[in-house]
Amino acid sequence: MSSSFRSEEMCLAQLLFQTESAHNCISELGHLGLVQFKDLNPGVTAFQRRFVKEVKKCEKMERILRYLEKEMVKSSIVIAPTKEKEIVPCPRDVLELESTFEKLEQDLREINRNHVALRQNLSELMDIDSLLRMAEDFFEEAESLMSCSEPPSEDSMCMTVSSRITSRRNSSSSIIGPPYLGFIAGVIKQERFPAFEKVLWRLFHGNFVLRHAEIQATEELQTDRGLAKKDVFIIFVQGDHVREKVRKVCDGFHASLYSCPKTLHERKEMSNNIMTRMEDLRLILRRTEEYRAGVLMKAADHVHEWSSKVKKMKAIYYTLNLCNIDITQKLIVAEIWCSVSDLTLVHNALIKGSEQSGSSVTPVLNRIQTQQTPPTFNRTNSFTEGFQAIIDTYGVGTYQEINPAPYTTVTFPFLFAVMFGDCGHGLVMTLFAVWIVTQAERRYIILLMGMFSVYTGLIYNDCFSKSFNVFGSSWRVQPTFHPHGPWHNDTLHDCEHLQLDPVIPGVYSGVPYVFGIDPVWNIASNKLSFLNSFKMKMSVILGVSHMLFGVTLSLFNYAYFRNFQDVLIEFIPRMIFLLSLFGYLVLLILYKWCITVPSDVAPSILLLFINMMLFDYQSQHHLLYEGQKAVQICLVVTAVLMVPVMLMVKSFLVYRTYMKSRQPVFGNSLNDQHGADTRSSFSQHQSNETVSMSDIFVYQAIHTIEFCLGCISNTASYLRLWALSLAHAELSEVLWRMVLQVGLSFSSGMGSLMLALIFAAFAVLTVTVLLVMEGLSAFLHALRLHWVEFQNKFYEGSGYKFTPLSFDSLLKTQQ
Amino acid sequence: MVYHSVALPMICFTTLWGLVGVVAPFLVPKGPNRGVIITCLVLTAVCCYLFWLIAILAQVNPLFGPQLKNETIWYLRYFWE
Numbered sequence: 073m074s075s076s077f078r079s080e081e082m083c084l085a086q087l088l089f090q091t092e093s094a095h096n097c098i099s100e101l102g103h104l105g106l107v108q109f110k111d112l113n114p115g116v117t118a119f120q121r122r123f124v125k126e127v128k129k130c131e132k133m134e135r136i137l138r139y140l141e142k143e144m145v146k147s148s149i150v151i152a153p154t155k156e157k158e159i160v161p162c163p164r165d166v167l168e169l170e171s172t173f174e175k176l177e178q179d180l181r182e183i184n185r186n187h188v189a190l191r192q193n194l195s196e197l198m199d200i201d202s203l204l205r206m207a208e209d210f211f212e213e214a215e216s217l218m219s220c221s222e223p224p225s226e227d228s229m230c231m232t233v234s235s236r237i238t239s240r241r242n243s244s245s246s247i248i249g250p251p252y253l254g255f256i257a258g259v260i261k262q263e264r265f266p267a268f269e270k271v272l273w274r275l276f277h278g279n280f281v282l283r284h285a286e287i288q289a290t291e292e293l294q295t296d297r298g299l300a301k302k303d304v305f306i307i308f309v310q311g312d313h314v315r316e317k318v319r320k321v322c323d324g325f326h327a328s329l330y331s332c333p334k335t336l337h338e339r340k341e342m343s344n345n346i347m348t349r350m351e352d353l354r355l356i357l358r359r360t361e362e363y364r365a366g367v368l369m370k371a372a373d374h375v376h377e378w379s380s381k382v383k384k385m386k387a388i389y390y391t392l393n394l395c396n397i398d399i400t401q402k403l404i405v406a407e408i409w410c411s412v413s414d415l416t417l418v419h420n421a422l423i424k425g426s427e428q429s430g431s432s433v434t435p436v437l438n439r440i441q442t443q444q445t446p447p448t449f450n451r452t453n454s455f456t457e458g459f460q461a462i463i464d465t466y467g468v469g470t471y472q473e474i475n476p477a478p479y480t481t482v483t484f485p486f487l488f489a490v491m492f493g494d495c496g497h498g499l500v501m502t503l504f505a506v507w508i509v510t511q512a513e514r515r516y517i518i519l520l521m522g523m524f525s526v527y528t529g530l531i532y533n534d535c536f537s538k539s540f541n542v543f544g545s546s547w548r549v550q551p552t553f554h555p556h557g558p559w560h561n562d563t564l565h566d567c568e569h570l571q572l573d574p575v576i577p578g579v580y581s582g583v584p585y586v587f588g589i590d591p592v593w594n595i596a597s598n599k600l601s602f603l604n605s606f607k608m609k610m611s612v613i614l615g616v617s618h619m620l621f622g623v624t625l626s627l628f629n630y631a632y633f634r635n636f637q638d639v640l641i642e643f644i645p646r647m648i649f650l651l652s653l654f655g656y657l658v659l660l661i662l663y664k665w666c667i668t669v670p671s672d673v674a675p676s677i678l679l680l681f682i683n684m685m686l687f688d689y690q691s692q693h694h695l696l697y698e699g700q701k702a703v704q705i706c707l708v709v710t711a712v713l714m715v716p717v718m719l720m721v722k723s724f725l726v727y728r729t730y731m732k733s734r735q736p737v738f739g740n741s742l743n744d745q746h747g748a749d750t751r752s753s754f755s756q757h758q759s760n761e762t763v764s765m766s767d768i769f770v771y772q773a774i775h776t777i778e779f780c781l782g783c784i785s786n787t788a789s790y791l792r793l794w795a796l797s798l799a800h801a802e803l804s805e806v807l808w809r810m811v812l813q814v815g816l817s818f819s820s821g822m823g824s825l826m827l828a829l830i831f832a833a834f835a836v837l838t839v840t841v842l843l844v845m846e847g848l849s850a851f852l853h854a855l856r857l858h859w860v861e862f863q864n865k866f867y868e869g870s871g872y873k874f875t876p877l878s879f880d881s882l883l884k885t886q887q
Numbered sequence: 888m889v890y891h892s893v894a895l896p897m898i899c900f901t902t903l904w905g906l907v908g909v910v911a912p913f914l915v916p917k918g919p920n921r922g923v924i925i926t927c928l929v930l931t932a933v934c935c936y937l938f939w940l941i942a943i944l945a946q947v948n949p950l951f952g953p954q955l956k957n958e959t960i961w962y963l964r965y966f967w968e
Contacts, residue, residue, distance in 0.1 A: 076923050456923060478923050482930035490938070527935060531942050546946070547953060549963040564957040572952030584946035586896040587939070596953030606945045613941055662944065671950040 076456060076478050078632070079469055080411040082446035082874070084110070085418075087406040089426060089435035091397070094404050095162050097425035097435060098388045098877075104421045105878030106414045108447060110407040111394045121393040129170060130386035136173045137379050143180060144368050144375070151372050162429075166385060169378065176371060183364045190360065194353045197346055199259045199302065200330050202287045204343045206304040207257055207332050210283050214308075255308045256318050260327035262286060262301040268325045272307065275317060281308035306332075380883055391877055409446055409874065415439070445471050449874035456481060458517045466859045467869025472632070474625050476858075476867060483618065483862075484854055485520035486528075490614065491796035491850040494804060495529025496536040497842055498522050521851075531588040532797070536838075537804040539594035546585050547592045551578030569597060575671075603801075607794040609661045609677070615790025615861070616654045619783070622865030623647055629866060641721045645714040646779060652707040652714075654787055657681055664696060684708060718776040723769045778864075786861040792853050800846050807837055893947060900939055908932025 089097050101107050118124065144151055260268060269282060284305035305327075307318060322329055333339050395406040410418055415437070422435040448469050452460045460477045462484070469475055492498065502522030508515045533539040549572065553559045557576050564570075574580040584590070589606070593599045623646055630639045660677055675694045683689065684704045695701065815830030863869070909932075912925040955963070 077926075453920060455920075478926045479930060481923070482927050482934060486931075486934045486938075528938065531938055545967065549955075549960050549967070553964070564960060568957055569954050570957065570960060571954040574949045574952050579952060580949060583893055584943050586943075588942050590946060592953050592955075595959055596955055598951075598954040601951075602949075602953070606942075609945065610938075610941045614937070617937065665944045665947060668948045669950070674950055 076451060076475060078472050078475055079448040079450050079871070080413070081472065082409050082449060083412050083415070083439050084442045084444070084446070085408050085410060085415070086438045086440055087404075087408060087422065087435060088438075089404055089406075089422065090429075090431050090433050091402055091404055093426040093429035093431040093433075093435070094392060095388055096429040097422050098391050099384060099879075100421040100425035100428075101408075101418065102384065102387060102391075102877045102879040102882075104417060105876050105880055106410055107418055108409040108874055108876045109391050109394045110409060112396045112405070112407055113394065122397065123389045123393050126166065126389045127386060127393070129166065130382055130389060133170060133173050133382045134379075134386070136177045137375065137382065139177065140180070140368075140371055140375060143184075144372055147365060147368060149365065149368050149372050151375050165381065169381065173378075176367070179367060180364070183360060183367070187357070187360050187364070190353060190357050194350065194357065196328075197350045197353065199287070199304075199328065201343065201346050201350070203257055203259060203304045203330055203332065204339055204346070206285045206287075207306060208336075208339065209285075210306050211336075254310065254312060254315065255306050255332070256315065256322070256329060257304070257306045257332040258322055258327045258329040259287070259302050259304055260322075260325055262303045264325050264327075265303050265305070268305075268321070268327070271321055271325075272318070275321065276309065276314070279310070282306070283308075383882055384879055387877065387879070387882055407440075410876075411449055411451075445871070447471070447874035448871035450475055450477065452477075454514060455516050458514065459484065462517075462855065462858075464873065466863065467867070468871045468873045470868040470871040473868055473871075474629050474632075474866065476625070476863060479621075479625075480858060481520070484858055485517065485524045487614075487618075487793065487854040487857055488521045488850050489524035489528040490610075490793050491853060492521070492525045492800060492846065493528045493532045493797045494534045494536065494800060494842075495526045496534075497804075497838070498525030498527075498529045500839075500843060501525060501847070521847075532801070533589040533591055533594065534801055534804070537801065537808045539589070539591040541591040543586045545590050545592045546581045546583055547572060547590065548579055548581065552576055571598070600798075604794070604798070607797060608791060609665075611790045611793040612654075612787060613658050613661060614793060615787050616650075616658050618790070618857075618862055619786060619865060620647075620650065620655075622862045623650060626866030637725065638722075641725070642718065645717045649711050649714040649718075649780065650783055652711045654783060656704075656707050657787075660696065667696075669696075715776060715780060718779070719773055723765070723772045726768050727765055782864065789861055790857065792857070796846075796850055796853060800842065800850075803842055803846065807834060807842070811837065893943075896943070900936065904932045904936035904939075908936070 087097075113121065121127075141151065265284060272280060272282060282305060284303045287302050287304055309315070309318060319329065333342055391406075392404070395404050397404055408418075419437050422437060426433070426435050448471055450460055450469070456477055459480045460475075463469070463475070463477045463480060489498070499522075502519065502525075505515065505519035505522045509519055529535060530540075551557055552572060553561075556578060559570070572579050589603070593602055596602075623643070626646075627639065627643050630636070630643060657677070660680060664674070664677060673694050675696060680696070685708065687705065687708070689701050811830060811834045815827045815834070818826050908929050911928050915921055915924050915928070
C-alpha cells in the first residue's frame with residue numbers, strides 16, 4: 073500500500089533449477105514480469121557466452137521473418153494479428169522453426185529469381201516485337217522511295233540529317249541498279265540515341281541511313297523498366313566489313329541487336345512466333361505470381377505467432393547467458409532481484425514451469441543477503457505511470473528514498489494550470505484529453521491539466537479573455553456621483569478615464585467577489601496593476617509552500633533511514649532558515665492583505681523585505697505594525713546564525729567520530745556505532761580508506777551555499793507562474809480584440825461571411841498559439857519547477873531502474 | 888446576490904474543501920491504490936483551497952480601485968445593480 077510512496081523493498085534471491093526445465097521456468101518468469109536477472113558472468117564478452125550460437129540462430133530467424141514481412145507488404149498481403157497465446161517455446165521448437173524458416177526463405181528467393189528472369193525475357197520479346205513492326209514500316213517506306221525516287225515526305229518518322237543522303241543514294245541507285253543494303257536492327261535507350269547517331273556519322277562520314285522510332289510504352293513495359301524509354305533503330309550500310317564496326321559501336325552504347333529477317337514472309341513468321349512465345353510467358357508469369365501469393369498468404373497466418381515465439385526464445389537464451397551452469401551440466405544457478413512481496417508469486421511460477429517440463433525436481437529459491445544496492449522498483453498503475461515517467465526522466469530515485477510521483481500527480485497539473493489559467497482554453501483541452509483517453513488509455517496527465525486549468529481559469533475569471541459576472545461585482549459606480557461623491561455628469565464629459573476610489577463609502581461594498589477575481593477588473597484600464605500585484609504575491613506564496621513541502625519530505629527520508637542526527641543538524645536549520653526569511657515574507661503578504669491601510673502610506677512588501685535584509689530602518693519608511701523592527705532583526709539574525717550551523721556542525725561531528733574510530737580496533741567499533749541498516753553518509757567510513765576532512769568540508773559547504781542561495785533564487789524562480797499566466801492572458805486578449813471583435817463589428821450584409829472567415833482564423837490561432845504553444849511552454853516550466861526547485865530540497869535520484877524480464881513489454885515495444 | 892459579510896463564503900468554501908480533503912479520504916475503499924487516491928484528494932483540496940483563499944484575500948481590502956472609461960461608467964451607472 074505504501075509502495076508508491078517509496079520504492080519497493082527488494083531482495084536478492086538465488087534460483088536453482090534443472091537444465092531441462094530451464095526454458096519453461098524462465099518463460100514462466102518472463103510472463104510474470106516481476107524478476108530482474110543479475111549478470112553472473114560480467115567478465116565474459118558477448119561472443120564467449122554459452123548460448124551465443126542459439127542467440128545467433130534466433131537472430132537469423134528474425135532476419136528471415138523480417139524478409140518475409142517485407143515481401144508480404146510488397147504484395148500487399150495483410151498480416152493478420154493473432155491473439156497472444158501462452159506459447160511456451162522449447163528447444164525442440166527452435167530446430168523445427170529454423171528448418172521451416174529456411175525452407176520458406178529459399179522458396180521465396182527462388183520464386184523471386186524466376187520471376188525476375190521471366191520478366192526480362194518478356195521485355196526482350198516485346199522489344200523484338202516492336203522492332204519487327206517498325207522494321208516493316210521502314211522497309212515499306214524504303215521500297216516506296218526506291219521505286220518513286222521522290223524525296224521523302226515530311227510526315228515520315230523522325231528524319232535526320234541523313235535525309236539528304238537518302239536522296240543522294242537514290243540518285244546513285246538509279247545508276248547502279250537495285251542496291252543491296254545490309255542493315256542492322258536493334259533497340260537502344262532513347263537518351264543515348266543522339267550521341268549514338270553522332271558517332272555513326274563520324275564513322276561513316278554520312279555514308280549510311282539511320283532510322284529510328286520510339287517504342288510506344290505499354291503499361292506492362294513501364295512497370296518493368298521504370299521510365300526508361302527505348303528507341304528502335306535500323307542502320308542501312310553498304311558492305312559487310314563495316315558490320316563489325318557498327319556492332320562494336322552498338323556494344324559501346326549498350327544497344328541490344330536483334331537479327332531481323334530480310335523478307336516480308338520471314339518477318340511475318342517471326343512475328344507470329346514471338347506473339348505465341350509472349351502469350352506463353354505471360355501465362356507462366358501469372359502462375360508464378362499466384363504461387364508466390366499462395367505461399368505468402370499461408371505464411372501470413374503464422375507470422376505473428378512465429379515472431380513472438382522467436383522473440384521470447386531469444387530473450388530466454390539471453391537470460392540463460394546471464395546464469396551459471398554448474399559442473400555437472402544438470403543445474404542452472406541464477407540470481408535475481410525481485411520485490412519481497414512478490415517472492416511467493418515467483419516461487420509458484422517456478423514450480424509451474426518445472427511441472428510443465430515434466431521434471432521431478434522442484435526448483436529452489438533462496439534469499440541471500442547482500443550489500444549491493446538493489447534496483448529501484450516503483451509499482452505503477454496506468455494512472456501514475458505517466459507521472460512516474462516524468463520523475464524518472466530526471467533521475468531514477470535512490471533505493472527506497474521518497475518517491476515524488478504520487479505528489480506530482482496533483483502538483484504538476486496544478487502548477488501548469490496556474491500558468492495556463494483560462495477556463496475556455498482549459499475546457500477545450502479537457503475535451504481533447506477525454507477523446508484521447510478513450511482512444512489510447514494512458515494520457516491522464518493532459519486530462520488532469522485540463523481540469524485544473526478550468527478551475528484556475530474560473531478563479532482568474534478568464535474565459536477566452538472575458539469574465540463572468542455570476543455573483544455581482546463588489547464595485548459600484550453610483551456612490552461616486554453627486555450627492556455622495558465628487559463626480560457630476562460634466563465630469564464624465566471632461567475626462568476620458570476616471571478611477572474609482574475605495575475610500576468613498578459605497579464604492580467598494582466591503583465584501584469581495586465570492587469566487588475569484590472581480591469582473592470589474594476585466595473592463596478596467598488599470599487591470600494589469602491590480603493583477604500583477606495579485607499574481608506576483610500568489611506566485612511567492614505558492615512557491616514557498618511548494619518548497620516547504622519539499623523540505624518536509626526530506627524529513628520523512630531522514631526518519632525512514634533512521635538518520636536522526638541529520639534531522640537535527642540538517643533539517644531543522646534548513647526549516648528555520650526557510651521559515652524565518654520566506655515564511656515571514658508570506659506572513660507579511662497575508663497581513664497586508666488582511667488589514668486596512670490608507671493607500672498613501674502603505675509600504676511596499678518588496679521594499680520592506682529588502683530593508684529588512686539590509687537592516688535599514690530609517691523613519692521615512694513606514695512599518696506595517698508595531699514592533700516590526702524588533703521582530704525582523706530577530707528573524708534575520710536567526711537565519712544568518714543557521715548558516716554556520718549547517719556549514720560546520722556536520723563536518724565537525726563527522727571528524728569527531730572519525731577520530732574516535734581510529735583508536736580502537738578498526739572494524740568492530742565501526743559496526744557497533746552504526747548498525748547495518750544505516751544508510752547514512754557515515755557509511756563511507758566503513759571502508760578502509762582514509763577520509764580527507766577537506767572533502768567533507770567542501771561537500772558540506774557546497775550543499776549549504778546551494779540551499780541558502782537556492783532559497784532566494786528558487787523563490788524568485790516561482791515568479792514564472794506570474795509571468796506565464798500574464799503572457800497567456802495578454803495573448804488571449806490580443807486575439808479577441810484584434811481578431812474576433814473586428815469580425816463582430818461588421819454591420820454590412822457581408823458581415824456574416826466575414827465573421828465566419830474571421831472566426832475560422834480566430835479558432836486556428838487559438839489552437840496553435842494559445843493551446844499548443846502556450847500549453848507546451850507551461851508544461852515545460854511546470855516540469856522545470858518540479859525538477860529543480862522542488863526536488864533539490866530532498867531528492868537524490870541516483871538509483872538504477874528495475875528492468876524485469878517481461879514478455880509483455882518486450883512484445884509491446886518491438887511492434 | 889450580495890453577501891453581507893466575508894464570513895459566509897469563507898465558511899462555505901472551507902467546508903467544501905474540508906470535506907474533500909479530510910472526510911473523503913476515510914470513504915475511499917480499501918485497495919492497492921488507496922494511498923495514492925488519498926494523497927491526490929488531500930493535495931487537490933489543499934491546492935485548490937489555497938488558490939481560492941489567495942484570490943479572495945487579495946481583494947478584501949483594496950488599496951486602489953479600477954480605472955474605467957467614461958462610457959463604461961455611464962453604462963455601469965444605469966445597468967449594474
